[in-house]
Amino acid sequence: METKNILVVDDEPVNIKILKAMLSSESFNVIQSSSGSETLKLIEQDLPDLILLDVMMPDMDGFEVCSIIKSQQDMRRVPILMVTALRDKIHRQKAMEAGADDFLSKPIDRIELLIRVKSLLRIKQYSDEQLEHLKILQQKNQKLKELERIKDGLTHMIIHDLRGPLTSISMNIELCLMKLEEDLPIRKYLENTGNLCLYLNEMIGGLLDVHRMEKGQLKLEIGPIDPKELVSDALEQFKPQLEAKQIDLSLAIAGDTPPFDADYRLIKRVIGNLLDNAIRHTPVQGKIVVYAGPDQVQKRIMIKVSDNGRGIEKKYRAKIFDKFEQVKLKKEGISTGSAGLGLAFCKMAVEMHGGDIIVGEGIGGRGCSFSCILPIRPDLNQVTVDH
Numbered sequence: 001m002e003t004k005n006i007l008v009v010d011d012e013p014v015n016i017k018i019l020k021a022m023l024s025s026e027s028f029n030v031i032q033s034s035s036g037s038e039t040l041k042l043i044e045q046d047l048p049d050l051i052l053l054d055v056m057m058p059d060m061d062g063f064e065v066c067s068i069i070k071s072q073q074d075m076r077r078v079p080i081l082m083v084t085a086l087r088d089k090i091h092r093q094k095a096m097e098a099g100a101d102d103f104l105s106k107p108i109d110r111i112e113l114l115i116r117v118k119s120l121l122r123i124k125q126y127s128d129e130q131l132e133h134l135k136i137l138q139q140k141n142q143k144l145k146e147l148e149r150i151k152d153g154l155t156h157m158i159i160h161d162l163r164g165p166l167t168s169i170s171m172n173i174e175l176c177l178m179k180l181e182e183d184l185p186i187r188k189y190l191e192n193t194g195n196l197c198l199y200l201n202e203m204i205g206g207l208l209d210v211h212r213m214e215k216g217q218l219k220l221e222i223g224p225i226d227p228k229e230l231v232s233d234a235l236e237q238f239k240p241q242l243e244a245k246q247i248d249l250s251l252a253i254a255g256d257t258p259p260f261d262a263d264y265r266l267i268k269r270v271i272g273n274l275l276d277n278a279i280r281h282t283p284v285q286g287k288i289v290v291y292a293g294p295d296q297v298q299k300r301i302m303i304k305v306s307d308n309g310r311g312i313e314k315k316y317r318a319k320i321f322d323k324f325e326q327v328k329l330k331k332e333g334i335s336t337g338s339a340g341l342g343l344a345f346c347k348m349a350v351e352m353h354g355g356d357i358i359v360g361e362g363i364g365g366r367g368c369s370f371s372c373i374l375p376i377r378p379d380l381n382q383v384t385v386d387h
């Protein structure tokens, strides 16, 4: 074990001599100081492992020295053992208030001194080790954050650069389709490939939007919206899937639904994501209801997509808004072929408008529902996005 440095502070040379003699049986390195001011100077240069501090000293008493040391961030970890001739409670209390770690009364008993010194040194050793671990963890954390930043930048660059070639592929498919005769069977494969390109393009758009929202770089383009027009528009692209799964979709727009201000493109994509999820998780011949109406809270509108599909267990409901989270399906080992980004996008987009998105019960005790609550006139200065 490395030699521990003990600073003995006393204005009486004879007392220092006695303490040094008592400590000599152990391999401590004893440093000495005869006043408060000298002690503070010594500690500033080099921190000892423990201080044995006399109370009664002429220039600055031990209580004062102790409170100065304990008020300094870089010094306070050094344990202070106060040595006092005074047995009364008031002085013990004063020593504790000054931040002393323990105290000894004169005349000093050698065994008692060694027990206290060793015990305080052991505690200090543990705390030093903890501090060392904390430093290592902080450094690792810093490194991880830096790597995460680099990885984020790289991913963003790759996603961004995918768009160019993808657009070229789509255009080439379009050209081929224009040149091919109507009844050629190969058209079907090309059309499928074209649709997959559109899907990939949507996915890339979603990733880029989430990235922009996280960085606070996405600016909302707020304009007046007719709820019925918005919902019908969002539904349009899902007609083939609804038909294929024979899903019974009903649209319910309350008569008193007010027009509201929002970013049309973003909110349409929010509803699109909710519909996409509802269709995917609802069985053949299932039921989906899209409702729009005024919210219970005044000056807010609610757009709600409910289904009677497989639903989401309550314990997973808070998690599904995290990026890349596909809770239950992932656990069951079923691949969805999707990114797990839709709801994270929805939450951020709705929050950017000062709104909220709530997951709740579905239709007839089955499935689930997602309600987007949006202010009719968003106050963009008040908005905070949680991600």
Ligand SMILES: Nc1ncnc2c1ncn2[C@@H]1O[C@H](COP(=O)(O)OP(=O)(O)OP(=O)(O)O)[C@@H](O)[C@H]1O
Pocket: 273, 277, 278, 281, 307, 309, 310, 311, 312, 320, 325, 326, 327, 328, 329, 336, 338, 339, 340, 341, 342, 343, 344, 367, 368
């Ligand atoms: N209507 C729903 N019914 C049942 N589970 C749902 C429903 N909507 C979302 N979920 C669950 O929440 C998870 C997260 O949904 P989210 O839309 O974020 O991702 P995704 O649909 O898997 O992928 P992406 O939307 O990026 O294509 C889904 O994987 C699914 O497990």
Ligand SMILES: [Mg+2]
Pocket: 273, 276, 277, 338, 341, 342, 343
């Ligand atoms: Mg989704």
